[in-house]
Each structure stands twice: as C-alpha cells, then as structure tokens.
Amino acid sequence: MKKTIFFTSIVIALYLLYIIADIVIFQWNSLNSYGNGFLVGKVILLIVLGFVTYKNFPYKNKAV
DSSP states (O other): HHHHHHHHHHHHHHHHHHHHHHHHHHHTTTTOHHHHHHHHHHHHHHHHHHHHHHHTTTTOOOOO
C-alpha cells in the first residue's frame, strides 16, 4: 500500500509541476488575482505532496 501511495503522489506531483511550469512560462503576464491564488494553491499542494512522498518512501534502509 505504501508503494501505491508513493508512486501515485509522484505522478500527481509531476502533473502539478507541469501545471505550475505552464502558468509561469506562458501565462505570467496575464495573471490576475484569481490566477495568483490558483498558482499559490498549486504550489502549496505540491509541497504537501512532497511531504507525503517523503513520508511514504518505501525503500528506506532500516537499521538492524
């Protein structure tokens, strides 16, 4: 189950990175306050998913 959550969060994080990069590269000049809020929300969601990915890393070396 941990591997499923880990890989799903990586896929979602990559999709969020694509959305953020698209906004920053192509739509930066035409952002209004709603667009800025959308961008900030996506960045916060990416940070949360990064934390989830870090916590669910299934390949940790466990000390014996």
